[in-house]
Amino acid sequence: MWQRGGVDPTPVDVDVALVGGGGAASLVLAALDRHGLSGLRVAVVDPVHKRGQDRTWAFWDTPGNDLDPMLSASWSRVDVVTPAGRRVLSLAPLRYAMLRSAPVYDRAAEAERRLGATRIGAAAGTLDDDGHRVTVRDTDGRALVRAGWVLDSRPRPPRRPGRTSWLQHFRGWWLAADGPTFDPDRAVLMDFRTPQPARGVSFGYLLPVSDRYALVEYTEFSPDLLTDSGYDAALRGYLDLLGIDPAALTVREVENGVIPMTDAPFVARPSPRVVRLGTAGGATRPSTGFTFSAMHRQAAQVAAALAAGRPPVPRPAYPRRHLWMDAVALRALDRGHVGGAEFFDRLFDRNPPERVLRFLDGATSPAEDLAVMRSSPLLPMTGAVLGDAVGRLRARIRRDPAPAPAPGVGSPTGGQAGR
Incomplete structure (x- = not known):
């Protein structure tokens, strides 16, 4: 790994630049190393080199993957407790796992060394994408990196406010x-x-x-x-x-x-050669705030694509139907149509635990999704569905006002604005 200090007037030329060096970037670096992409020119742009324990991720997955050596603990059975009693859930074939940040950052540092990555200790500003290369600039506008692709995991607000x-x-x-x-x-x-x-x-x-x-x-x-x-x-x-x-x-x-936790849309690909990861790239599940599993999937998909010579663009973190279901659930909770404890208790009471956890990870089939929907309080959720539909229609009308007629023409012309 080459550590670049200070400001060099000559920007580094690389194949892939990781902007932001937190959890999402660390998982990508480890995945690139696992795929043996030592010939890939990589840069990491972040003013802070993450080390030590600054967070803990808890998530469910299937045992026997690259995370196993880094886990602090895992459990095959967990409790869900309500005022009515305690439910002991057997998660097989899944497990609930705990991963602390220090081994993730250590693994990423080792991957940087093995990949020969360049680390630039500066805060990134604008990303200028001309469709062929991306210039990463610092906050003063000086060019730091020119890259074929940029993977940006910096926090970003959604494209527009959510209804909830x-x-x-x-x-x-x-x-x-x-x-x-x-x-x-x-x-x-x-x-x-x-x-x-x-x-x-x-x-x-x-x-x-x-x-x-x-x-x-x-x-x-x-x-x-x-x-x-x-x-x-x-x-x-x-x-x-x-x-x-x-x-x-x-x-x-x-x-x-x-x-x-919002139904607001996050832009996962703001320009042709910039890809956002982590929360900014839609990895956070709106109905729960869980993020780690989607980040891990994104990292594996990025590395596999680069290894195959494809653009490093991961699939959407969650199916569109799940995002709609999340929007409805958030609306129902926000409007008081259903109590939060009741909502989650019914999910676990009326579905196998493994189905609920896979649903929350966006991995269930449409048939399983219908079973999950049937287990929710139907009347309150129906009201939330109708309210969500009205909210979407109103939002669309606000975003897409009818264009004014051109002079001498009796009907509107031109495209719709705000798409």
Whole structure:
């Protein structure tokens, strides 16, 4: 790996430039290395070289893949808890897995070295795409890189506001105990006994790494963030529900996060040779905020395409029908047509756990999707479907006003604006 420091007046010429060096870019680098693409000229443009533990990803997948050596823990059975009781879910053939950021960043650094990638420690500004090459400029407009393709994982707002815009926001405590306190074979996926917000849904979860070390987290799906003291009070309250005395534990680390949950459209390919990854590329599931599995899929698809000599353009993260279902679910939750705890409880109660998890990953068939839809509260969801259809029609009318007639012509001419 070549580390470029300062500002060089001569831009680097590469085949692929990764703009942003976080989780999405790290997964791409590892995938490029797995495919043996050592002849590919790669640059990474980011002012920060990510290292260490700054986040934790929890997701479900099938055992036996490239992530196995990096996992902190995994579980074949998880609990979903509501005020009515506890449901123990067997996930086979899937697993619920925990991956911390340090091994991901370490693996990416090793991939950079093996690929001979150039790292440019500067913040990227504009991406000038002429259809043949892309010039990556810094924030002062100086050219840093010229690339055949740019994979941009920087956060970006959607193309336009959504009809429903919520957030998945959370705080987690990494807790250490002096003696055996946690059951490392028992993870809690969702515990809805937490006090529910007036508009939204909350839950806690518990991911034990050992009998003395675990991540305990409080999460909300709602439009508004809490204060620091609000998150801490919610976490203490959840520990009380678990029957765990906070005074007997030490908080080793604190994790916070905010992830968009919206039916707003994200532009995955803003120009011919620029491809967006991560949340900006549509990897975040609107109805849950889950992102990691789609990022992992995108990375594998990008690397496979480059290895085959194809454009590094991943498939859409989720089928269009799933995005529509998410928009309806968000509307139903936002308008209070259905309670969040009730909605998720019915999903797990009336479907095999493996189907629910594959649905949330966008991997179910149309027939399975119909089964998932039938398991939701039909009357409230029907109202949400009608409301969503009206909202889409109104949004389309606002975006596509009828053109004014040309002089002397009795009917409108020209194309529709705003597409």
